[in-house]
Amino acid sequence: MATGRTHRPATRSRGIPEATVARLPLYLRALTALSERSVPTVSSEELAAAAGVNSAKLRKDFSYLGSYGTRGVGYDVEYLVYQISRELGLTQDWPVVIVGIGNLGAALANYGGFASRGFRVAALIDADPAMAGKPVAGIPVQHTDELEKIIQDNGVSIGVIATPAGAAQQVCDRLVAAGVTSILNFAPTVLSVPDGVDVRKVDLSIELQILAFHEQRKAGEEAGNGAAQQAAAARSDAADQGPDGDVPAVMPA
Amino acid sequence: MATGRTHRPATRSRGIPEATVARLPLYLRALTALSERSVPTVSSEELAAAAGVNSAKLRKDFSYLGSYGTRGVGYDVEYLVYQISRELGLTQDWPVVIVGIGNLGAALANYGGFASRGFRVAALIDADPAMAGKPVAGIPVQHTDELEKIIQDNGVSIGVIATPAGAAQQVCDRLVAAGVTSILNFAPTVLSVPDGVDVRKVDLSIELQILAFHEQRKAGEEAGNGAAQQAAAARSDAADQGPDGDVPAVMPA
DNA sequence: CTCTGTGAATATCTTCACAGCA
């Protein structure tokens, strides 16, 4: 099955574009904050500002979910929180395992945001026998030998890989064989998985390199400008994780 | 405010599309691995497989950099490593500060991939006075009061924020005021920055939510199928930022 | 012949701009 070329048509899962799905968590976070402040409704303009996107995009995104707003008024915060949560599948509980309990794995285990939204750390797994039984974030680390059993006993379908790069593919294979179909990969490697398994990666080094690229370009273009330029407060804001506006590129003063 | 309409033409930094820039680090990693194995040349097909992308995309990406390949042969590994490194600005040294030395900050400080490619941890900064002076990853933590001085003395233009969400914007403002123009944000908040400052974010919780969305859909579509995968159903795959597709691409033995 | 480089065709995403409901 080497050179796949199964060429799926990119298949936006149901009818919701992938780009929209990636923004839903952002909206949800902003809405949750509003909800905690007991704000009853928001306009697309306000919510968009809070989420760091433009309002037309937000409205278009919501239009894929249905018509949950009221013209002339805005969106009901609580209702929207519920709808987005449901759409994202956060109304159910997702047991997650973290494999590789080094510095990063431990940090992830301790990360509060984990538990907050439907995700529950079902187990911590590490290959080092010395770690076995040692509690991290209140959860005892288990040995890799138990991996398959843990996955099955807990009905885990989401796995987080925080091992060194060299071990990642092997761990991945075992997770998938045991039934995991979604993987969040922190190891700096490309993982091969069968069709039907989702992989997302988080890679510090790649992010820094992308920043360096733009940084270098800034230095080159402003070619003489030294330090902090208090650009007229223009306060654009970092939108998506990816393409944020930036790029002064001969800014039109 | 929001509706600035400054409408810069999206300005792909020079002429290199953002999507291509985001993949260059991936290619570079694959090439570096080949280089270490002393492989002299690669075809677009092989390199694409190693990087987890399709070969047409890779060739198109490289075409933005110039014509560095040889028809009928492939690409010279060493040469390409050099060209991509230069394009990404990795031939120079980038001092980086990490602000917020909790579990995550400490993990990042210890992360090897940091130093590997032109990035150097110039300083660790934390608001907790009790942390001051304590070495993490061999680097003594300094107090937030020193932030501006550290940035200026070291000529830092890239900052990493690993503080709690509540402190992130404030830290961000100080970094920017001190001269930082690229920020990697690990805090689960949207940061506002002036024009000309790049922000990229890494957010565990968002990634998990995106996986949950697809996971839910899988469960729904296969609707009767119990455990193991092997769904014939339509497949989406890791999209967005992690454009490693399904990519079986097993090494051609 | 093989494999790059690229125009052209698609597919996807973003933004505009405005009809029309509350």
Add this chain to the structure above:
DNA sequence: TGCTGTGAAGATATTCACAGAG
């Protein structure tokens, strides 16, 4: 009115498919 919802336009990104260099 004020704001949502959305067709249509515009911008990016991906993929195809093949001319042509080596």
